[in-house]
Amino acid sequence: MATTAASPSLSPSPSCPPEARSARRNLLSQSPSFPKFGRKQISFSISHVQPTRCSISQVHNYGTVDYEKRPRSKWSSLYRRIAMxxxxxxxxxxxxxxxxxxERKLSKWELCRVVKELRKxxxxxxxxxxxxxxxxxxGRFNIYSSDIAIQLDLISKVRGASAAETYFTELSDSLKDKRTYGALLNSYMHAKSKEKAEEIFDLMREKDYTTDALPFNVMMTLYMNLGEHEKVESIITDMGTRGVAMDIYTYNIWITTCAARADIAEMExxxxxxxxxxxxxxxWTTYSTLATMYIRLGDTVKAENCLKDAELRVTGRDRLSFNYLIGLYGLIGKKDEVYRIWDWYKSSFPVILNTGYHSMLTSLVKVRDMxxxxxxxxxxxxTTGNYDPKICNIMLAWYVREGMLDKAQACLDGLIDAGGKPNPSSWEIIAAGYIREKQVSTALDCLRQAAxxxxxxxxxxxxxxxxNFLVLCAEKNDNGSREGVLELLENSGCLKDEEYKSLINTYAGEALEGTGVITR
Structure with missing residues (x-):
């Protein structure tokens, strides 16, 4: 959760002496007033301006909060217990x-607040x-369609779109409203189920549930993710025909689609x-999308200008914006800017999450600041209590790429000693290092650890x-290790995949005889 620098209270405490209160009132009455400018008329010299930090946060209660007196015990204690x-x-x-x-009985407000934080x-x-x-x-809690919509969204994320569809089908007609239809549409979008999404979207239009931009944005995102950019344009046209106003998300998706098509003129x-x-x-999303497009085109000047504009629109509570800024400055090789945003990031939050460290390390790799x-x-x-192996993997990959296998192994051992658990990619990265060093048996051990x-x-x-492993086995004439990796691949189900079978047939065709693997 974001924190901002403490500001002086406008209401003096009971212990504040009268002369101090009077001085404070005088100070406030003498605060300078600033002229009002139109939004389009202001320009800043970014090199001399500290990024604007808006104090307005986007708070979503999903329409599920009961208007009741909040209990004495904080929801955050329960959240921490569940999260840990x-x-x-x-x-x-x-x-x-x-x-x-x-403790005591929980209110719906507390439980919904815990859910919100867990989703976050x-x-x-x-x-x-x-x-x-x-x-x-x-019957203990009042459950509304907005609650059902959240639950449907969570089912989709945890168990898949088919489970969400089943859940929706079993709902009573009174709960099948704009919210729950929208949640189902969103689940189809994430599953890239085009036909089902289009069917639900048509039903929503028939029921007059498409009076705002949200369902149109979902369909635009689906088509963009499927690479059907012309259908994004058709959604824009449909919104205009129906008189549905575009919102900022509509425009951002539209701009992203133009960027994906490399149509810079249309994007602008x-x-x-x-x-x-x-x-x-x-x-900031708008400008970061523009910056990404300019980076792809090799126009780092325009990209950096867009990133400066993005900074002016960053709120103090949006961690994602910092991650994007760090990553994009890294892409254009601006090491000083990467560190400047990192310092701003750290001053804005009491704790930096794993995603922040991941973004920073990735950018430092790009600017080659080992x-x-x-x-x-x-x-x-x-500082962390959650040793995410993906962060360690950034260092492992860098060490292996630079030929420093001993440091990569030490880094992995350090993660394990600290209580972290390497993921399959961790072991595969180390295996790649041992393959490069032509240490077949150690590489195979690492691959077995990954599996x-x-x-x-x-x-x-x-x-x-x-x-690379099969090539090394051939160089070393090590049939035992070759058979070992084939067994590993078979147990992992890889040999059902045509790509793996073709690869093995190319490098180890003779070793497949008698293994039960079909060769071409």
Whole structure:
């Protein structure tokens, strides 16, 4: 959660002496007034202006908060207990039961606030557990269609679009309204289920549930993700025909689509249309999208100008904007700017999350600042309680790429000693280093470690890793290691994939005889 610098209170405390109160009133009465300017008339010299930090936050209560007196105990204590559950598969309901047994009965407001925070940090399974616990209380809480829409969205994220569809089908007609239809449409969009999304969208239009931009934005995002850019244009046309006003998200999706098509003229035209609107102001997302496009075109000057404009629109509570700025400045090789945004980031939040460290390390790799990356990595290790292996992997990949295998191994060992758990990619990166050093048996051990990591889905090594390993086996005439990796691939289900079978047939055709693997 973001914090801002403390500001002096306008209401003096009871202990404040009368002379101090009078001085404060005089100071406030003498505050300078500033002339009002039109939005389009102001220009700044960015090199001399500290980025504007807006204090307005976007608070979403989803329409589910009961208007009741808030209880004395804070929801954050319950959130921390649920978020720190050692075995998330057990579910959050057990923690809620414990809380009510040890503390007191919970209100709907508290539970919804916990769900909101869990969703914010993508703890969707735990958030769904809380909602399912609430709905299982049989009449204790008032459950509205807005609650059902959130639950449907969580089901989609945790169990897939088909489970969300089943849940929606079993709802009573009174709960199938604009919100729940919209949640189902969103689940189809994320699943890239084009036909089902179009069917639901048509139903929403028939029921007059498309009176605002949201469902149109969902369909535009779907078509953009599928690469059907011409259909994005058709959605824009449909909105105009129906008299539905575009919002900032509509314009941002439209600009992103133009960027994906590399149509810079159309992108700039859409931006000018957006910028000339009296009701819509471009935000940091708009300018970061423009910057990304200019980076792809190699126009770093325009890209940097857009990033400066993006900074002026960053609020003090949006971590994502800092991650994007750090990443994009890294892409254009502006190391000083990367560190400047990083310092701003750290001054805006009491704690930097793993995503922030990931963005910073990735950018430092791009600007080839290894000393800085090591310092940031050590800072992360000393402050975090959640040793995300993806952050360690950035350092591992860099060390391996630079031929410093000993440092890569030491980095991995350090993660394990600190209590972190490497993921399959961690072991595969190290395996690639040992393959380069022609240490076949050690590389195979690392690949076996990767395959042994428990994951929701089986690990599938990169084709280039398998190819390089098989080439090395051929160079060393090491049939035992070759058979070992084939067994590993078979157990992982990779040999059902044509790409893996073709690769193995190319490099190890003779070794497949008698293994049961079909060769061409």
């Amino acid at each position: 559950t050692e075995n998330p598969t057990v579910g959050a309901g057990l923690e809620v039961d414990k809380w009510e047994a040890e 940090f993508r703890r969707f399974k735990l958030a769904l557990d809380v909602y399912e616990w609430m709905t299982a209380q049989e 035209r859409v931006f000018e249309e957006m910028n000339s609107s009296e009701t819509i102001n471009p935000n 000393d800085g990356a090591k310092a940031v990595y050590e800072d992360w290790k000393s 042994g990591v428990e994951r929701p889905r089986k690990w599938r090594p990169r084709l280039v890793t398998v190819s």
